[in-house]
Amino acid sequence: MDGDRVIGGYTLRRLLGRGGMGEVYLAATPTGGLAAVKLIHPALARDPAFRRRFEREVAAARLVARFCTAPVLDAGLDGDVAYLVTEYVKGPDLAQAVNEQGPLAGGNLEALAVGIATALSAIHGAGVIHRDLKPSNVLLSPLGPRVIDFGIAQLVEHDSPVSQALLGTPAFMAPEQVRGEPVTPAADVFAWGGLIAYAGTGRLPFGSGAAGTVLYRIVHDAPRLDGLDDGVRGVVERALAKDVLARPTAAELLAELVGGTRLAAASEVVERTWTGNLTPAPLRTGGPADGAGAPPGRARRRRKRWPWAVAGSGALVLAVAAAATLPGLNAPSRPYEAGFARSWAVGASDAGTARLDGAGYELTVRPGWRLWKSAPVQEPEHGVIVSGRATLEEGSGEYGVWCHGSAGSGERYEFGVSGAGAVSIVKRRTGTQGKALYGPAKVPRTAANRIVAECVRNGSAVTLRMWVNENLVAEVSDADAPYGPGEAGVHAASGPTEQARVRFESFAVRPATGT
Template structure:
């Protein structure tokens, strides 16, 4: 629809192109960011701007939508809920709503129906894992995009840790898709209510009618509360899954994890869905539930070309289609966490919609994920350094097991790169041309921030971890590098940490538990440190250390202090000290960790030092001058209110020195959310969603400089030879002078990606003079840092 007379030309600095739709609460416009990304902007009708109850609702919607941005949900790009005319911008993708699809094409069946069911169950699972209850799941709030279904509109959603609005006694929702408890006590609904709504939606998709449809909303509401659902027209295999979800008692319904496992287990005759290629698969014998699984390691792999590897989890060899090269211009949360705090899916793309909740009577952390780089790469990336032999600009996309687009993270090692994430346990690429030598895929759905662990062991490293001969000697008979990544299971079961040889053969795997993101602020369920892999056992009771290059047997195991839960933290893989962040079990259960304790963790035997009590939401972000740097998150109810303080912990004295963040004039400042705060090049760096970077002296909390990179949703930086590199999910890369913050250059975008990963870790590494970046869609690319791509 064209813009109409009276429509604004811009909203929040975003030029508008056309209308996408309108409703009782507002209008949605199509717009573009400065980098050319399409966004959908939801502008609230002016008459509601002065309605404090509605403004509070909209504020909750924005906050909830930011928390749940994922592969099957709406990704928030920008918003201003406090402005005179409130608005919210999300990433845009074309597609009809489920309501429109059923109206025009009739009920769904077979693979199309299964794909919808699995996608929505995955979306709901991850909405709940971050503590949000949607409360308005209905056909008009599901968009059928080319990549799968998207859940939109969190206008009446509720966060588990936020006070529910009274809403002046009104029952908000859409009766045919509401749960009995939502109709009777709307303030008290939990995730079980969304499970009920999902079941009604699937019945509608399969039959064209809801299980409680009646002639009036009054009668429909009565039938939801008192009558049995009408399911005779639902396919038998699907009915067996949805019927328990429609139980009147919320406690009798399955969880979203259980529901997803049941949907994934539907007969193959009912399945088309997401295609899983030959290079994917599950481990022999199914998911590992407890002990380490050893797969025999084998001899050191060759580095000169593709390798043929026979193993229970297939290693895919070089793809038929090679990387694109040339000179054209190129543009956990911990896995053991409860449903409400498990990590959200990555690669979010969605279209926003106008909030249509009506009264009953109406018709969205240096490169810590790849623990070897850790944000600082001395001696690489500068114009004086050489390029890899035979280098030419390149770009590849490494398909994951589910084929769901996400992001990867990479580590340079000799002439190659090792990358992981996006449904990929690990892949090996040639740094010179991006040629893929092997790939080991993960069978499950990619998880936000759970990309890659790292590379350790003997061999030549470029800007990553360089282990000593003594370290290499402890890695077992095979002294070659060990590649460590994550495997996400297909359905229920714990994620696993997987150790591979440089040739892609699996050495061992072990299940993961723990609360890493809740306790440390980082999706770092496995920590690489001096050849060991540290993790929490699946039961969430102890920290374990395994030698990465050995057989994966537990080298030491240290129980948590009584009544607590802990997560290990390493400032970098070669750090002299290890730490554990702990909190009481009650705080972890309530998802309100405001009084954590910090302990030294002995890397030799796992002994825990005396607790240092912290007051507030403190997150470790690196080391400076031998001291651990932490930043404090401020919350205003449900809403993140910015980082406002920095602290230094001196492990020699056990003392903590705290400083408020202050601007150049000495005034207190609060830095908005964005990438993972990171200590590199001797300073603490905050990167806001807008692409603005703040360099802070960690010893005083004083802002040294602030600059706009022009890279939206930029990741944490990596530093090399006095230059900071930032990357976005769209493939834009910016280089800033680390000392003064002067922008040296920025590249154009190269892929269409929303890039809304919260707390994004570094997307850029350097190998000699080559700059290697990762972007949305499992894209990895390389270019000459001395001749970066230009607009044109």
Template sequence: MTASSALRGSDPAFIGPYRIVRRLGAGGQGIVYLGTDDAGTQVAVKVLRPEIAADETTRSRFAREVAIAQRVASFCTAQFLAADLWSDPPYIVTEYVDGPSLQEEVARNGPRTGAALHRLAVGTATALTAIHEAGLVHRDFKPGNVLLGADGPRVIDFGIARALDATATVSSQVVGTPAYMAPEQIKGAEIGPAADVFAWGAVVAFAATGRSPFAADSTHAVLYRVIGGEPDIAGVPDPLRALVARCLAKEPAERPTMREVLMWLLGSADSPDRETGPRSHAVAARRRSRRTLYAAVAGAAVLALAGGAALWLTNGAGSAAKETGGGTTAGRATTVARTTSSPQVSTPSRLPRTLTGVWEGVLAQSNGTNRPMTVVIRPNARTLVSYPSLGCAGLLTVVRRDADGQFVLRETIVKGTKCTRQGRLTMRPGDGKLLLTYFPNGSGDEMAYSATATLYRKGV
């Protein structure tokens, strides 16, 4: 244990039910400790600034933000576990990630390159996409808030920066780190998900070059460069540099969404262009590819039908883009716990016509990999599924609809050899999205594998 991590005389032995082991760090938001629960599981306990609990309004607002943060998918984030904002001192508890921050790693070993840089870009983009889909904005995404665990990068401290904003006038502090803050954040304008997109571009540039694209000799100079200067991204490799440039656009509307960034990184969007950007390319690609997408997936189904339609009518369920053998690997924190099925209320033969369309998203697998996923729902026809990066395609068949509106589907892969042939999917329609959970059929080690996905309907 280093001197900087040793407990000090003023540090508590317990915070709530958690035994405190050592300090992990300290910053503007509070002190972070390594703790253990009653079962000996290691957790990160963050003691928040006293003003967080200064009044009931602030505590209640913070509690709402934490409750939302607990719903964020945990495959690329440090999961929120508990919070007590009425304690003295107030604290929150998250999953402990044993690894250095991106800030520390780059300072120690230099910039990241090649596949390591791409994995970092994908992992952090996945995390921010999940955070945005939960209705949150990180607002303080920076190299110090990316931890490099053994299973990949994890984003931390999401869901609390907005609550801290409520106390900024009390503490006279600006919530955020200037070199990674969006122009609108510095100007005090409305802050939305686009601010995180800007920060992501700056963080990826830092990872690739070892410096912020807006580095300067003083905080004032940094703020000036963020608002009106050109970012220095000369060391970011192509084609990633063009994507980073679009993310660092001064106007929020000119930046792509995090989901568009992620889809480009996964290879399912055109290469970004400085004048048109990933967003414009994605719109154009949607219009160009709609017919070919239907044709390609439907064509695979037709070919499979000619060779063995009986396979589609078996009771086995299909697979969700799990690479052969991948499901036997106990994955990261993405493993979805099995729950008792809701009461069965109906057995429709088709999905509702209101879900008709092409749905796209990313399948986050518990073995640590992410794959693009497409589902085509057609009226009076079978529902098709494909995993473009694996060359797999197949069929989804409705098994039942539960009382809570969730559909249980079976999937049969009929094209491609890199996907498990059978599995079970649950599908829950949401506000403009489909929430999917996947388990393969079978028993034993295979059942350690699971996956989740959020799909979005493509525009016309």
């Protein structure tokens, strides 16, 4: 394929995968970010009835809240090509992870269960049914699991020669789907049970073999759950009930797993408990400085490590509650997480003031100045993920986190969000003009933003990735005398005519790999 092919304004970079609906490409967005673009098979896209369903179902999918999903960002028709744009999620799918590393266990399995239940609650809350929840539709991002392709299976319904009974993947279909009965959200709950059983044991709960044999077992036989962790086995059994009415709803799944908390808070629980270090379970038988800048079930294989990040300190109580509900749901070790109460610099400087504000940290920046503060911790040697949640409470400046910094030289990579909703990655050094490595590019404006930055040495370059409110917005490399590990922290900058005041609610530093 021509690497310069542009569909709907999105420049296709490389093929990510193929499926029954079409092909998925990694693409550059019109603003320079990254997205996943699904191109629908032309034979489908030329069908007027399909086009009507496409518009209707995409409109519904765009209403789905972003919690633990890869949200639909855009869609349209470009000539005879129908395309669907979703957030690009960097990471393996669940099938790949289980195949290469074996079953999940402990906190990762339980975080997976919570994450997919959170996604289903958001999907069903928008009136959408996934209909094809399976391992390849669950991507394991650095921030936790993300469900993709929700609502898309319905596009080949109705007037298509494909029957309702064949929509979905046989191993994860519900009994009512097998019988060709109307599909409700309960079918997604059944698929959730099958997914968690598969993730925790490495086996399909109704076995493998010919599709007809598997479908018969789904309707008539009990699932095989031996070896599944006790912390999730009971709720998985209820989700796999043959009777639709006996299954919990997605919201009830979530309530049982984490005590009925809000979706946003449940999403933070997932991020906090998701280590991203997918270590195979055992094989089972049977189966502090101040800176002020100038103005402006398989054989074991070699283990892979996936980067991970955590939510802010506001999720602590929820994480504890989840641990009480699910045995073994314990947060990973914390190299550093700020409560801001100790060792963060406070007081006035030429650029402005820093002060503690309850459990938070507040920076007030004079007009035309930039203020940055170091956390009282050194970065890990092989790469770092820095995260923070903040609100611009006054003024029209920008704020964010930084990594690979030095208080002495003022070197740092800044990851910022402006009050107008523009994101950027800038390489800075005191006494010089900052070099923009990415942006500015627009993101949806919100009152508070959670910013996650990843800085990892990659040969002679440093790879920089940025997430805003769980969405990957940028991925760039710096090979021009790149900065190395040092300090990390927070920053804020004001506009030219009025001061800016930013309150940071949380801050954390984590290793970007398992080293």
